[in-house]
Amino acid sequence: MARKKITIVGAGNVGATAAHxxxxKELGDIVLVDIVEGMPQGKSxxxxQARPIYGFNVTIVGTNGYEETAGSDVVIVTSGLARKPGMSREDLLNKNTEIVAGVTKAVAAKSPNAILINVANPLxxxxxVMKKVSGFPRERVxxxxxxLDTARFRCFLAMELNVAVEEIQSMVLGGHGDDMVPILSATTVSGMPITQFIKDKARLDAMVERTRKGGGEIVGLLKTGSAFYAPSAAAVQMAEAILKDQKRVAPVSVYMEGEYGLKDIFFGVPVILGAGGVEKIIELPLNAEEQAxxxxxxxAVTKTRDELPRL
Structure with a gap:
């Protein structure tokens, strides 16, 4: 049986670590694409050369073009600029739209049946942009x-309670940014409500706030650069769920067609991820505070969508 094929666009920290x-995990053969000559080739x-040490048997190829990406099953896009000092939000949006639109056009032409996973911001x-440019159905974008946001929240809760991270279940929904919504009603410790363990609302609120600022906290510590281990691990978990048809329940940004009363935006909601991509959107019952x-x-997500340049 032919091995699966994964293209990762962008060989910076997130892309290269995703390839790693x-x-x-031996998910399939990997093509690492970047515009910088030599970088994807060198990292690949x-x-x-780590294969004999670690014992994985897949092929990893680096390239500056898209020929090698043909016939990919999954494409993870990490390319895009980080906001530089003095750069307006509008400049960043325009530049990243241009980059993501170009990448999407190139990969969609070579892999018309691929499932696209975007990591580029504003997410x-x-x-x-990807959906508009590719014309792919919403299941595949x-x-x-x-x-990532849920992993951060689960991490902070596990640290606070001194329990194994596997025992913490949660859902963080909404747009990727300061307005993300950790669903406390869906947060448990091995099936028991989180409020059994953390009764002080202020403590819980502090962890919610730390989750919202999770990326910023890392940027502040690193001084130059941003998080890449957890973001790349999250993207690969999505790819694994698709490639292995795991039917994983996870919060994913997906195109809304009336679910949760939302239309024509991408928004983070719980879905079932399998071989068909987003196989089902799950509508969680929310309390009044969570709904608000x-x-x-x-x-906030709609406002950013409205600011996109015309495609």
């Missing part, structure tokens, strides 16, 4: 944000 996780060769808006926070988040 995917190779270690380095990863190939939900760039997913919208999605964004990685909720898994979700609507606030949706308004």
């Amino acid at each position: 996780w995917a190779a270690a 060769l380095d990863l190939m 939900d808006a760039m997913c919208y 999605m964004g990685m944000a909720g898994i 926070l979700l609507e606030k988040s949706a308004a």
Whole structure:
């Protein structure tokens, strides 16, 4: 049986680390694409040389073009600029729209049946660009944000309670940013409500706030650069769920067609991920506070979508 094929666009920290996780899990052969000459080739060769040590048997190829990406099953897009000092939000949006639109056009032409996973920011808006440019059905275009945000929340809760991270279940919904919505009613410790363990609302609120600022906290510590281990791991978990048809339930940014009362935006909601991509959107019952926070988040995502340049 032919091995699966994964293209990762962008060989920076997120893309190269995604290639590392995917190779270690032997999810399929990997093509690492970047515009910088020599960089994807060098990182791919380095990863190939780790194979005898780590014991994985997949092929990793680096390239500056898209020929090698043909026939990919999954494409993870990490390319895009980080906001530089003095750069307006509008400049960043325009530049990243141009980059993501170009990448999407190139990969869609070579792999018309691929499932696209976007990691480029602003996340939900760039997913919208991908869907418009590719013309793919919504099942096959999605964004990685909720898994990362949920992982951060679960991490902080596990640290606070001194329990194994596997025992913490949660869902963080909404747009990827300060308006994300951790669903406390769906947060448990091995099936028991989180409020059994953390009774002080202020403590819980502090962890919610830390989750919202999770990316910023890392940027502040690193000084130059941003998070890449957890974001790349989250994108690869999505790819794995698709390639292995795991039917995983996870929060994913997906195109809304009336679910949760939202339309024509990409938004983080719980879905079932399998071989068909987004196989089902799950509508969680929300309490009044969660509903209000979700609507606030949706308004922020809609505003960014409205600021996108015409495609």
